[in-house]
Amino acid sequence: MILLDGKSTSNQIKEEIAVETKQLVDKGMRAPHLAAILVGSNGASLTYVNAKVKACAKAGFESTLVNLSEEISEEKLLQEIENLNTNPEIDGFIVQLPLPKHIDEQKVLMAVNPDKDVDGFHPTNVGKMALNLPTFLPATPFGILELLERYKVETSGKHVVVIGRSHIVGSPMSILMSQKRTAGNSTVTITHSRTKNLKEITLQADIIVAALGIPEFLTADMVKEGVTVIDVGITRIADDTKKNGFRLAGDVHFESVSKKSNFITPVPGGVGPMTIAMLLKNTLLAAKRRS
Numbered sequence: 001m002i003l004l005d006g007k008s009t010s011n012q013i014k015e016e017i018a019v020e021t022k023q024l025v026d027k028g029m030r031a032p033h034l035a036a037i038l039v040g041s042n043g044a045s046l047t048y049v050n051a052k053v054k055a056c057a058k059a060g061f062e063s064t065l066v067n068l069s070e071e072i073s074e075e076k077l078l079q080e081i082e083n084l085n086t087n088p089e090i091d092g093f094i095v096q097l098p099l100p101k102h103i104d105e106q107k108v109l110m111a112v113n114p115d116k117d118v119d120g121f122h123p124t125n126v127g128k129m130a131l132n133l134p135t136f137l138p139a140t141p142f143g144i145l146e147l148l149e150r151y152k153v154e155t156s157g158k159h160v161v162v163i164g165r166s167h168i169v170g171s172p173m174s175i176l177m178s179q180k181r182t183a184g185n186s187t188v189t190i191t192h193s194r195t196k197n198l199k200e201i202t203l204q205a206d207i208i209v210a211a212l213g214i215p216e217f218l219t220a221d222m223v224k225e226g227v228t229v230i231d232v233g234i235t236r237i238a239d240d241t242k243k244n245g246f247r248l249a250g251d252v253h254f255e256s257v258s259k260k261s262n263f264i265t266p267v268p269g270g271v272g273p274m275t276i277a278m279l280l281k282n283t284l285l286a287a288k289r290r291s
């Protein structure tokens, strides 16, 4: 079993980005600048956004965190987005999801200027992604492709089973893996909560992407020997023995599934850090496009 180490791989990518950034800055370009909008103070979202901001410093980027009240109106949030759209100092920005219930998520994502949409969530960028045109790929699927490539996991002609059809992970992942690309050319099955006989399908998978958000859902009896497993889940589970009161669990029962796997990502330290590295990669791309 080979661990797909997202932590060390993402550090390597961040180092590569830092080197390229320094070269650009030495040539007189202003450092790339990422902004993040966080609405409310959801513990997990706060952790993710802080990690994104911290990663910017490591890569030599500027960053701005816009922290807004949970009660902010949709109109005011749209105004904040417009401020970032028109601010020439900002190369790219993200709106951390989920948003409070009174705000229309789709309306918010559509308000982001596609040229600054480093999350790749705007319909224009989703469309380009689906057509395999150059664009900002959504950071989590992008990170998974990068991990598969760097570990030289064979994907061509392999059967990839994606569990979960979210707009952020499952849906784009299924599209990308079927495309003509280095980590791609796969035969893809996308499964979800209405899928019948899921186990019959996962048992046929060469590669499984678990992105459904149910802790330790994928168990050893559901996978064949030699499988590659990508665990996108990250759920906080109450645990009194931990200082912060919780532990992190993926969508995969790691202990049993890893025994049958050729390659597997851990949680934490797998897909999560890769997502952040690829967000930086997109931001660098946005900055380079600017000049």
Ligand code: GUN
Pocket (backbone or CB within 6 Å): 094, 095, 096, 097, 098, 119, 139, 140, 168, 275
């Ligand atoms: N919430 C969970 N994943 C993501 C992500 O990749 N981007 C944003 N903006 N919010 C998220």
